[in-house]
Amino acid sequence: MPDDTRYGSEMARRAVMTGAGALAACAALVACGSSGSQSVEVPSEAPLTPTVPAQPEPAGSLGDRLASTSDIPVGGGTVIAGKKVVVTQPVSGTFAAFSAICTHRGCTVNKVANGTIDCPCHGSRFAIADGSVVEGPASRPLARRQITVSGDAIELA
Ligand code: FES
Numbered sequence: 541m542p543d544d545t546r547y548g549s550e551m552a553r554r555a556v557m558t559g560a561g562a563l564a565a566c567a568a569l570v571a572c573g574s575s576g577s578q579s580v581e582v583p584s585e586a587p588l589t590p591t592v593p594a595q596p597e598p599a600g601s602l603g604d605r606l607a608s609t610s611d612i613p614v615g616g617g618t619v620i621a622g623k624k625v626v627v628t629q630p631v632s633g634t635f636a637a638f639s640a641i642c643t644h645r646g647c648t649v650n651k652v653a654n655g656t657i658d659c660p661c662h663g664s665r666f667a668i669a670d671g672s673v674v675e676g677p678a679s680r681p682l683a684r685r686q687i688t689v690s691g692d693a694i695e696l697a
Pocket of ligand 1: 642643644645646647659660661662663664676677678
């Protein structure tokens with residue numbers, strides 16, 4: 541007569557070892573059931589870290605052209621939303637540039653009119669000459685951006 545405890549135990553082992561999950565698990569393990577230590581076999585075709593081919597520097601990345609001098613009205617300015625920059629010309633031939641990000645809550649200013657750079661969110665206005673606050677709620681000036689003017693080209697420095 542078979543030992544019921546041993547027979548039941550053997551059946552349980554077979555049920556576990558013949559299941560598809562056990563086969564898959566054992567296939568992935570090099571030392572399945574041998575010495576007690578296990579190592580995981582990683583398929584050689586699967587890279588551990590993705591490789592990204594080196595990209596060449598984009599042409600013209602040293603100077604970032606913002607506008608032509610003729611695009612900037614005297615006594616006014618232009619918001620270059622795509623670059624998050626405002627370029628102004630407070631007096632003829634003198635250009636300045638500021639971040640277009642309002643210092644109040646981070647909206648992008650959207651208009652230059654009547655000598656100020658205006659934020660649409662809560663009404664802050666900044667002076668075109670130096671970016672200082674003309675009207676709050678902003679309490680800090682717009683950050684100045686460095687530019688170069690070469691011929692008719694205005695570029696970020
Ligand atoms: Fe510009 Fe509030 S974010 S006024």
